[in-house]
Amino acid sequence: MSHDPLPPKLIEELRRRSPKLILLRLPEGLRPKCAAIAESIAEATGAEVIASADPCYGACDISPEDAEAVGADLVVQIGHSPMRGRARDDAVIIETMAEEDPGPLIEEALKLLKSERIIGLATTAQHIHQLDRIRGILEASSKEVRIGRPTGWAAHEGQVLGCDYSAAKAVAEEVDAFLFFGGGRFHALGLGISTDKRVLAADPYEGKVVDLMDDSKRLLRARFAAMEAFKGAKRIGVLVGLKGSQKRLRGAWDLRALLKRKGKKAIILSFRDLRAEALLSFSELEAFANTACPRIAIEDQPAIGRPILNVREVMVALGELSWEEYRRDPFSQAMG
């Protein structure tokens, strides 16, 4: 997928800040263009650039410590939106502008949306600027479109994060189905289980449209099974991430205290970048309670073979939250 070399907004911001050394952080999808992006930044600003090869999961994951470690005076993170209410002096976070015409994929999606009249649109930061075009195509096919306003971390109308589906939930009652435009399945599956609606995922990177109705149901059943298995676990590892807004140390202590009150033994495990294999060696721990990015529990659990629950799932397993309350916001990491 091609992108503009550099968003003009980024150049403007970098010239205003005139950094000397930039730590460049890119998500997976932009890494094939890392060298070209770094060269463009250096040419436009005169700054030196070091590119971070560590994972870069979201706008919650800025890692100012890494900038400090290499002597960089600014972090530039491309491909995410700044989290609402979390402006930073030490980082510039900017969406990319994916260029491809979404038209052909949306036409494909329309073939699968014959009986649905009102469609909710959702996407990630990289494709926010394409929502108007997508809306136009749907409306030209006599569909009504709803795009919700977020109330959580997400910055734009229609934008969802793996831990914030508030934009979609704002319109879920009104729509017959959701169309998610963006890469991968994680966000689209989260959308399905957060709204209980049929979700079609149009993935411009794979160039295909997938109906995730069955996958969402399967995921929900797997989460329920993990919660049931967690109930019988006696020793729990409480996972606390050390990166940016994913760090919820107070929440980890609170969760550990709750686990102990419920008769379980619990130890807090800290990590910067969690790899599933790293948990395998903690073999006396029968289950894990994850306070960091909810994606860890969803994607890493199969490799571990032991339950990894997100915070609200732990609350359900401990009898502190009902299944219905969990369903209202399954991937939020708030305890309530």
Ligand code: SF4
């Ligand atoms: S915590 Fe995870 S899902 Fe939420 S914004 Fe960060 S990377 Fe995305």
